[in-house]
Amino acid sequence: MLPYRIKVVEPIQLLPAPVREKKINEAGLNVFRLKSQDVYIDLLTDSGTSAMSTLQWSKIMLGDESYAGSESFFRLQNSVQEIFGLPFILPTHQGRAAEHLLDMALIKPGMLVPGNIHFDTTRAHIELAKGRTFDVTFEEGHSSTGDNPFKGNLDCKALEACIEKAGVEKIAYVLITITCNSNGGQPVSMENIAAVSKICRHHKIKLFFDAARFAENAFFIQQREKDFQKKPIPEIVQRMFSYVDGCTMSAKKDALVPMGGFLALRDESLFESLKTLGVLYEGFYTYGGLSGMDMEAMAQGLKEVIDENYIHYSVGQVQRLGEKLKKAGVPTVTPFGGHGIFIDGRRFYPNIPENQFPAQLVCVELYKNGGVRSVEAGACMAGRNPDTGANIRPTMDLCRMAIPRRAYTHEHLDYVADAVIETFEKGKTKKTGLLMTEEPSTGIRHFSAGFKYA
Ligand SMILES: Cc1ncc(COP(=O)(O)O)c(C=O)c1O
Numbered sequence: 001m002l003p004y005r006i007k008v009v010e011p012i013q014l015l016p017a018p019v020r021e022k023k024i025n026e027a028g029l030n031v032f033r034l035k036s037q038d039v040y041i042d043l044l045t046d047s048g049t050s051a052m053s054t055l056q057w058s059k060i061m062l063g064d065e066s067y068a069g070s071e072s073f074f075r076l077q078n079s080v081q082e083i084f085g086l087p088f089i090l091p092t093h094q095g096r097a098a099e100h101l102l103d104m105a106l107i108k109p110g111m112l113v114p115g116n117i118h119f120d121t122t123r124a125h126i127e128l129a130k131g132r133t134f135d136v137t138f139e140e141g142h143s144s145t146g147d148n149p150f151k152g153n154l155d156c157k158a159l160e161a162c163i164e165k166a167g168v169e170k171i172a173y174v175l176i177t178i179t180c181n182s183n184g185g186q187p188v189s190m191e192n193i194a195a196v197s198k199i200c201r202h203h204k205i206k207l208f209f210d211a212a213r214f215a216e217n218a219f220f221i222q223q224r225e226k227d228f229q230k231k232p233i234p235e236i237v238q239r240m241f242s243y244v245d246g247c248t249m250s251a252k253k254d255a256l257v258p259m260g261g262f263l264a265l266r267d268e269s270l271f272e273s274l275k276t277l278g279v280l281y282e283g284f285y286t287y288g289g290l291s292g293m294d295m296e297a298m299a300q301g302l303k304e305v306i307d308e309n310y311i312h313y314s315v316g317q318v319q320r321l322g323e324k325l326k327k328a329g330v331p332t333v334t335p336f337g338g339h340g341i342f343i344d345g346r347r348f349y350p351n352i353p354e355n356q357f358p359a360q361l362v363c364v365e366l367y368k369n370g371g372v373r374s375v376e377a378g379a380c381m382a383g384r385n386p387d388t389g390a391n392i393r394p395t396m397d398l399c400r401m402a403i404p405r406r407a408y409t410h411e412h413l414d415y416v417a418d419a420v421i422e423t424f425e426k427g428k429t430k431k432t433g434l435l436m437t438e439e440p441s442t443g444i445r446h447f448s449a450g451f452k453y454a
Contacts, residue, residue, distance in 0.1 A: 003309035004406060007054065014040040014371045021368050028450030029364050029434060031373050040371030041412055042404070046339045047212075048252035048259060049404035053304055056256065056297045063293030068284055072292035072299070076262075079299040083234065083306065084211075084241040086264035088271035090278050093289030095212055095250025095261040096121040100128075101277050102208070102248055102263060105270065107131035107172040114162045115175035115210075116141065116154050117182035120381055122175070122210060122248075124444055127386050131172055134162050141183050142395035144333045144344040149224040150189040151335070152180035152217075154196050168203050177210040178217035178240070182377060183396065185213065185318075185337025187220035190228060190239065197243035206267075211247040214240070215254045215305040216338030219315050233306045246270075253339065256301035256405060260294050310406075317413060318403050324417040330424050333398065340402035343420070345378055349430055354379070354397065356433025356454050362399035364434070364451075365427060370419025374401045380436070381446040 015023065015038055027033035036042060042049070064071040073091065080089045092098040099122050107113070109130035116137040118126065123133045138155035140148045154176065163171055176196060179185045200207040218236040221228050228236055241247070245267060251260035265271045275285045282289040290298075304310055315338050322336035331347035345359025352358045359378035366372050378397030385392055401416065438450030 001309060001313065003307075003313050004053070012040055013037070017368065020371055024364055024367050028438060029360070029453075030446075030449055030451060031363050031367055031375060032447050033450075034367070034373065038371075039367070039373040041408065041416055042373045043340065043401040043416065044373045044375050046253055046402035046404050047250065048257070049407060050256040050258075050301075051404075051406040052256060052258075052297060053300070053406075056300045056304070059296040059300045060293040063291060063296050065292045066286075068286055070286050070292050070295070072295040073286040076295040076299040079302045080262065080264050083237060083302055084247070084264055085238050086241060086246060086266055088246075088265040088268060090263045090265075090271065090274055090282075090285055091288030091290050091295060092261040092263060092278070092282050094252060094259060095210075095248060096125060097282055097289060098248035098250075098261050098263040099125040099210075100281065101274050103129040103131065103172075104277055105274055106206070111170055111172040112162065112166050113172050113175055114154075114159055116152050116177055116180045116188065118175065119177060119181050119210060119212075120383075120444055120446075122177070126172075132386075134166075136162060137180070137183065141180065141186060144184070144331070144342070144347070144396050144398070147335055149187075149220070149335060150192060151183060151186035152178065152188040153192040154188070156192075156195050156199060159196065159199055163199070163203055163205070168205060171203075171205050173206040173208055173245075174200050175208050175210055176244070177212075179213045179220070179338050181212070181339070184333035184342040184398070185216065185339045186333075186335075187217045187224070187338065189225050190221050190236070191225065193240055193243050206245045207243065209241070209244050209247040212250040212253040213339055214247075214249075215311055216315055218306070219311045220338065233308055233311060237306060251298045251301065253405075254302075254305045255298045256305055257294065257297045260290055260298045262288070262298075314403075314405050317408075317410070320410065321401075321403070321413045321417055324414070325420055328417075328421040328424070330420055333396070340400050342377065343374075343399040343401070345376075345397040345399055348399070348424060349427055349433065351429070351431045352433040354393070355391075356435065357397070357451065358433050359397040359399040360451065361430075361433045362423070362427075365423045366399070366419060369423045369426070370415070372401070372416050372419050374399050376400075376446060380449055383445055
């Protein structure tokens, strides 16, 4: 059931194929370097690209832009306290700013942050604070095939072994990313969250969520975990957060806003020390880099994202696209995740050498064939080992098609399915991929790298 109707529309255009080819060549075969007006269906990201509701727009008029003690902050705080049960909140301009503050406070050089595959900005911030990530995703989470319903789960034995080897004092905190963006938007089960929490509490190690897609994770728990099938989403969310010491949040995903984020915490003393850092890097602690209007939209969005009708439709749209591609034999990560369909580049182009960026080529060809923009989440994004400088070989080389929430209809996504299937059929005999010709020296290279055909 479609739980909304369209009130405002934004024009989009499909450029002719020869023009698209010219545009992507000029962009160095990197979709990040395309202008948005040259894209027909934009599945680059689900971040900040949701459509806002009438209520969110109306709440914007209530934005209190006071420097200190803004009413909008207190409304946001109420929403967060009510939904997550976490008492302390620090707004930030987006998710990575929350990561920045947390890592500055908790990481000392050489410390580790174990977790399921860390998102790229998350890893970059941990490394900036001179810490290191340690991947304890359980084995099946690194495979694009299979039907394990909770491929975001952490391997508790690997976590215990990591703590034992490094020593408790070397673990800055443990991070669970819900859902796990990097392996396909895969959820983490309540059972696994509880088990990881037990380990952390036993060792007195702090446990945090990267909560960008918390509502989608709760939805999968409701759909796939035996004890939760009759439980309402808000109750599942409360239970999930009862196991952690806090979270970083990119509100650009599961708070349905173009910009915003926050840190939510259980511990008052940590909150007090982060407040000071927040003032330096984000702004006074009752606005944290956001306008009152942003905070109002976020406070409302957080309520809408846990609505059963919304979440069933939103994740349902993703599943529907996945099923269409599966039927046509397109190799994707399975089971389908919550915020997008991830194409397996190595199986899509089985004859292209792994070091010639097959997933990046999928993005390029999909744009050329249909004006659809996706994004690489594979060998280019993985970057280099900060200690050795060697290219990291990720276990999967993926092309992600992220579905902006409430923005596209089934008709748009049927067009996307046709474009992907056509690209797949055309590419079966391709034997050469791409070579990287421009590589920025910073840790995050995929935003601006340049390529040529091999
Ligand atoms: C899992 C995850 N964590 C953190 C972030 C960073 O959030 P932001 O883009 O708001 O800085 C993202 C963004 O895509 C994400 O997907």
